Amino acid sequence: MDALIAFGSQLLQGGLGNLAAYLAAHVLLCLLPAFFIAGAMSALIPKQAVTRFLGRNARRTVSYPAAAAAGSLLAVCSCTIVPLFAGIFRKGAGLGPAITFLFFAPAANILALVYTGSVIGPDFALARLLLSLVFGVGIGLIMALVFSNDDAAHDRATDTLFAAQDARGMHRAALAFLLLWVALLLLGTLKLDVLTRAHLSLDLPLAGVDAWQQMLDRLVPHDPGKGEEGVSVQGVVLIGLLVSIGLVAWRGLETIHDGVTGWTRASLALIAATLLFAALSIQATADGLRIGFTGKFFGIAAALALLRHLGRNRLSAEELRDWLWESWRFVKQIFPLLVIGVFIVGMARVVIRPEWIEAIAGTNSLLGNLAGVAFGVFMYFPTLVEVPIARMFLDLGMHRGPLLAYLMADPELSLQSILIISAIIGKAKAWTYVGLVALFSTTAGLIYGAWVDGTSPFLLVLWLVGFIAVVAVLLRVANRRSSLSQEAHHAHH
Amino acid sequence: MLTIKVLGPGCANCRKLEQIARQAAESLGIDSQIVKVTDMKDIMAYEILQTPGLVINEKLVSSGRIPTAGAVVDWIKAAGQAG
Numbered sequence: 001m002d003a004l005i006a007f008g009s010q011l012l013q014g015g016l017g018n019l020a021a022y023l024a025a026h027v028l029l030c031l032l033p034a035f036f037i038a039g040a041m042s043a044l045i046p047k048q049a050v051t052r053f054l055g056r057n058a059r060r061t062v063s064y065p066a067a068a069a070a071g072s073l074l075a076v077c078s079c080t081i082v083p084l085f086a087g088i089f090r091k092g093a094g095l096g097p098a099i100t101f102l103f104f105a106p107a108a109n110i111l112a113l114v115y116t117g118s119v120i121g122p123d124f125a126l127a128r129l130l131l132s133l134v135f136g137v138g139i140g141l142i143m144a145l146v147f148s149n150d151d152a153a154h155d156r157a158t159d160t161l162f163a164a165q166d167a168r169g170m171h172r173a174a175l176a177f178l179l180l181w182v183a184l185l186l187l188g189t190l191k192l193d194v195l196t197r198a199h200l201s202l203d204l205p206l207a208g209v210d211a212w213q214q215m216l217d218r219l220v221p222h223d224p225g226k227g228e229e230g231v232s233v234q235g236v237v238l239i240g241l242l243v244s245i246g247l248v249a250w251r252g253l254e255t256i257h258d259g260v261t262g263w264t265r266a267s268l269a270l271i272a273a274t275l276l277f278a279a280l281s282i283q284a285t286a287d288g289l290r291i292g293f294t295g296k297f298f299g300i301a302a303a304l305a306l307l308r309h310l311g312r313n314r315l316s317a318e319e320l321r322d323w324l325w326e327s328w329r330f331v332k333q334i335f336p337l338l339v340i341g342v343f344i345v346g347m348a349r350v351v352i353r354p355e356w357i358e359a360i361a362g363t364n365s366l367l368g369n370l371a372g373v374a375f376g377v378f379m380y381f382p383t384l385v386e387v388p389i390a391r392m393f394l395d396l397g398m399h400r401g402p403l404l405a406y407l408m409a410d411p412e413l414s415l416q417s418i419l420i421i422s423a424i425i426g427k428a429k430a431w432t433y434v435g436l437v438a439l440f441s442t443t444a445g446l447i448y449g450a451w452v453d454g455t456s457p458f459l460l461v462l463w464l465v466g467f468i469a470v471v472a473v474l475l476r477v478a479n480r481r482s483s484l485s486q487e488a489h490h491a492h493h
Numbered sequence: 494m495l496t497i498k499v500l501g502p503g504c505a506n507c508r509k510l511e512q513i514a515r516q517a518a519e520s521l522g523i524d525s526q527i528v529k530v531t532d533m534k535d536i537m538a539y540e541i542l543q544t545p546g547l548v549i550n551e552k553l554v555s556s557g558r559i560p561t562a563g564a565v566v567d568w569i570k571a572a573g574q575a576g
Contacts, residue, residue: 047557051542080543082502086533087542257513257559322558329505423533 011347017220018346019339020231022388023239028278029188029296030118032271034111035334037181039327041073041110042080044174044319050074051084054092064137067097071104071136081105086424095425096144099433100136102421106383106411107132111334115387116407118189120394127404127448135408135440138471142436147429173314180307187299188279195299198281198292205288209233213284233289234282241274253328256321264324272304334383341385345392357396364401364449369442372402376409377438386410401449408441443467495525495572500536500546500556503529507545510559514547517565523573 050073053066067088074080081102089098106112108129117125170178187195213233220231248270252263279300281292311320361368381389390407394400413434422430450460497514501507511529518525530536530548539546543557547565549572555564 043558047542074543082533083536083544084542086537090537257509257561318561325559333505420533 011350013220014350015343015346017231018349018388019343020220020235020239022342023235023242023339028238028242028274030114030185031111031335032275033181033185033188034114035330036323036327037110037114037178037185038330039323039325040174040178040181042326042330043322044178045073045170047074049170051087051092054088054097056092056094058093060096063093063097064100064140067093067101067140068104068108068133068136071101072108072110082420082424085421089425094144095147095429096140098140098425099143100140102433103136103139103412103437104132107136107408111330111384112387112411114185114189115384116390119387119391120403124400124404128407131404131444131448132408135444139433139436139440142471142474143429143433146432173310174319177307177310177315180303180310184275184300184303184307187296187303188275192295195295196281198294199298200293202291202293203285203288204291207287209284209289210286232282233284234277234280238274238278241270241277245270245274249328249331253324256325256328260317260321275300275304337382338384338388341381342388345385345388349392349396352392352396354396357393357398361393361398361402364399364446364453366442366446368399368402369405369445369449372398372404372406372445373409373438373441376406376441377413377434379410379414381410383411399449400452401445401447403445404448405441405445408444409437412437412441495523495569496528496550497525497569498528498530498546498548500530500539500541500548501544502531502533502536504544506559510545510547513559513562514565517562517569520562521566521569523569525569 050066050070053062054070058066070084070088074084085098085102088101089095092098113125113129116128216231216233216236245267248263249267252261252265252267255261256264276297279294279297281294283290283292315323360371376386386407390403393406394403418430418434421433425433447460447463450463451457495518497518499507499511499514501510507529511527515527518527536544536546539548539553539556541553541556545559546556547554547560547568549568552572554560554568560568
């Protein structure tokens with residue numbers, strides 16, 4: 001019994017520790033701006049600017065890149081993904097671009113990329129982006145060729161949905177607003193010396209701070225060697241600020257459609273204060289706190305001032321309201337899942353033995369990559385929770401190749417998404433898609449893993465060329481079959 | 494009798510839009526019914542690329558964003574005059 005209680009408390013401590021460490025160290029400077037960027041994309045980018053390239057008559061060289069762009073710019077939530085996917089498939093450019101869109105959207109939307117970059121590493125996020133782009137277009141092309149006969153139904157549909165009624169671009173202030181948020185995100189997350197070094201520092205004589213820090217280290221024991229992070233005094237204040245943002249935003253942003261109130265202004269002010277506070281470097285010393293004003297801090301302060309100016313003078317009240325609402329909606333939708341997910345990951349970490357992971361996926365083997373993909377397909381995690389899970393695997397000794405294979409497969413495939421896809425395009429196509437995603441994810445993992453292991457770029461190119469050659473041969477066969485049947489079709493007429 | 498349809502699979506935005514549409518209809522005191530369309534096939538019957546969508550008397554008036562209560566009131570008035 002005592003052993004059970006000890007085990008339970010160990011689990012709980014693991015979960016809480018993981019959660020506290022994540023909230024304090026990572027979330028703020030990366031997720032907070034990312035939510036506002038996602039909101040701005042959703043509210044300020046006119047959809048016609050992208051979707052007019054997805055009409056039925058668009059050329060392949062235009063429609064596939066446009067589908068990828070739609071995936072990363074427009075589809076930040078599943079509310080958008082399903083109608084857009086169905087629209088592109090039924091009334092727009094057809095199966096191929098629709099599949100490209102479907103593959104690219106969950107892997108390359110701004111929240112997923114930013115979060116991957118800050119939790120696992122920028123090189124990993126870049127690999128995820130590039131390989132998803134190449135393979136997304138590849139899978140789209142293959143699907144379009146394999147099923148070219150079945151695409152007839154969509155010839156009867158009209159093009160009006162994608163015709164550019166008023167294809168205005170974004171107006172300049174809205175674009176500047178969006179780019180400033182991106183700049184703020186980069187300032188906060190890039191690890192450049194100019195940004196992280198304290199250019200000015202201030203010593204606050206506060207007795208007992210070091211005792212506090214020691215207490216925190218005891219509460220959340222951590223081992224830097226295993227990639228674990230503890231909680232700092234700054235982290236505790238940040239968690240407090242986050243909770244208060246949540247409380248104030250519930251009154252200020254939830255009711256934004258009824259008008260801007262003092263609560264709205266208070267929540268915006270709190271968010272700005274949190275971003276600035278998170279950018280400071282704060283260390284507990286023997287006789288107080290040493291507060292360092294980093295390059296980050298000044299950069300973020302400047303960006304916030306400009307954002308405030310643009311928001312007040314150049315954006316319409318409607319644009320601001322839509323932007324705040326969309327951002328808040330993303331927070332409401334994703335953040336609770338993320339908190340619960342990170343908590344559970346922290347508990348799982350206590351149970352899972354590193355030896356298991358190392359035995360299965362410790363090296364960049366075919367088996368390891370397949371295991372990564374299989375885990376991704378059969379486990380369903382809510383949006384973004386796959387990232388802390390991947391981090392856990394990495395810390396437990398998983399090789400980066402299989403890890404990428406897992407990260408490529410997990411958001412693309414789940415029982416839920418397979419059901420939605422097959423409802424729209426049919427079972428045969430849906431399962432072909434699932435098979436292709438599994439194949440391509442494994443390949444992506446193998447290639448990236450080989451690169452991490454230091455395989456010469458020459459060999460990697462050979463690998464990639466070989467893979468493309470195999471796919472191309474398959475395509476030719478499929479293409480010939482379909483053109484033959486088309487000729488037969490014409491002869492019949 | 495006015496029929497207002499809210500198109501959307503049940504995400505946060507669709508619920509918000511339904512609430513705003515209800516408010517607008519009530520403020521006008523018009524005899525109306527609000528229908529929630531959640532099936533993807535039925536939603537795709539309208540020219541819509543992004544939910545939530547608002548349909549008044551079978552005419553799509555807004556999609557992809559949440560309109561203000563004032564705008565919805567105007568659309569309902571216009572639909573009333575047309576019908």
